[in-house]
Amino acid sequence: xxxxxxxxxxxxxxxxxxAEPPKRDLREEFRIPLRRNGWLSSSDTWVPCIIENVSAQGxxxxxxTTFPAGAVVVLKCELFPQxxxxxxIQVVHITDTCMGVKIVEMNxxxxxxxxxxxxxxxxxxxxxxVPLISDDTDPDESQ
Numbered sequence: 280x281x282x283x284x285x286x287x288x289x290x291x292x293x294x295x296x297x298a299e300p301p302k303r304d305l306r307e308e309f310r311i312p313l314r315r316n317g318w319l320s321s322s323d324t325w326v327p328c329i330i331e332n333v334s335a336q337g338x339x340x341x342x343x344t345t346f347p348a349g350a351v352v353v354l355k356c357e358l359f360p361q362x363x364x365x366x367x368i369q370v371v372h373i374t375d376t377c378m379g380v381k382i383v384e385m386n387x388x389x390x391x392x393x394x395x396x397x398x399x400x401x402x403x404x405x406x407x408x409v410p411l412i413s414d415d416t417d418p419d420e421s422q
Contacts, residue, residue, distance in 0.1 A: 310334045311400055317356035321346060330356055335397065337368065337381040346370050351383060358396045364389050 310332045318325040319342060328342035338354070346352055348370050355365045367384035385393065 310339070311397075315356050315358070317354055319344065319346070319352050319354055321350065321352045325355075328354075330354075331377065333396075337371070337379065340378045340380060341376050342378065345373050345378060348373060354380070358392050362392055364392050364396075366393075 311334070313330050313333045315330045317328045317330050317340070319328050319340070320326070326342060326344040328340050328344075331339040331341055333339075340354070350370045351367055352370070353365065354368045355363055358364045365386075366382050366389050368380040369383045370378050370380050372379040
């Protein structure tokens with residue numbers, strides 16, 4: 280069975296390509312599309328990255344520098360102007376250009392920024408939703 284990993288750069292298949300049709304993504308978490316510049320560090324050196332999406336548990340990150348699966352590194356990104364999220368992440372899976380990572384450590388300040396980001400995003404989504412009117416109902420009757 281081929282495990283499918285999605286990222287902005289495309290779809291990469293790992294293992295026996297096309298052995299079976301790829302299964303749909305079974306993650307239960309909603310992922311927020313996000314295009315933010317960030318930085319990764321496993322020592323004193325910081326390397327640039329782009330955060331593709333975020334969930335409550337982790338990120339999908341594009342970087343020219345890859346880390347091995349299981350590596351724990353520091354991620355830093357500006358979620359709001361002049362407000363930086365910094366946390367420790369662990370690489371879960373890698374492709375040529377993308378790394379799926381999970382959050383393993385976050386301090387209280389970072390957690391507050393992270394929570395605020397999610398609350399703001401969901402508030403915007405809720406505000407953008409408009410009730411749908413079906414074709415067989417008269418719009419004047421709903422008022």
